[in-house]
Amino acid sequence: MQNDQTPPEMRAPRLVRILSIVPFLLGPLPVFAILFGHQYLPAPAWVSLIGPFAWIAGALSAVLFFWLIQGDSSIHEKYGPLARLTLIVFTPIMGLWMGYTAVTMGGPMIIAILAGQEEELTFTVTEATRWGDRKCRNPIEIDGMPALFDRICHLPEEFRRTLIPGVQIVVGGRGTQWGVFLENARRKE
CATH class of the missing domain: 2.40.50 (OB fold (Dihydrolipoamide Acetyltransferase, E2P))
Known part of the structure; x- marks a missing residue:
């Protein structure tokens, strides 16, 4: 039995929820590396080559994160109007940054580590x-x-x-x- 109170018709499909984890995990990876004293620098040629695709991934992540927030009815019940507005504005911006960073830095960083x-x-x-x-x-x-x-x-x-x-x-x-x-x-x- 699920504890999620969101009606099934409002929930994002399982694949979408799983795909939303990728930018959430890879996006902040370069920040965590800096916090632990390891600076990762992507190659300028890589950033130039992958830039347009990274912006597309960022835009898709922004839409995905926004959709996930909008589909979660518990947010509308738990938070007041100002907090909801902050989430609605902040979440797509964070999704854009995480999607872009996941492609330009997060993926290549994992390959460099492994x-x-x-x-x-x-x-x-x-x-x-x-x-x-x-x-x-x-x-x-x-x-x-x-x-x-x-x-x-x-x-x-x-x-x-x-x-x-x-x-x-x-x-x-x-x-x-x-x-x-x-x-x-x-x-x-």
Whole structure:
């Protein structure tokens, strides 16, 4: 017997509910990696190639998350109008971000963890003079990366001082041609 009080005609099909888990699991993975001290950088070529598909996945995730929230009648019973409005607005935005990030970073990140080897990728510096904070010391901003993941953190200040916009750097670490976990960086010669 199910504890779900939502009428069967209002519930999302089982396949849809299962598919909604994919962006929910893969989307925040890069954030969790940073929280545990591992920065993953997708390859600029990968982000450029997969970008349109990632936006489509993000849009589908946004619609899916919105549909799941709308179909859950318990939300309408448990929460007041302001909380429901916040959920209705926030859920599609979160779905868009999670779907996009799952495709551009989450999937390649899992592959890098499971089958990665030593890899080097080239990135172009856009800014290297901004002040860092405790979460990102000595930030180096790089071109062509998804928002929130467009900077490299915790590299030596001496290295950062040698960089100007337009300079290319080579980042090495465990990964694949689609992205690497940052272990070291050097100027491209």
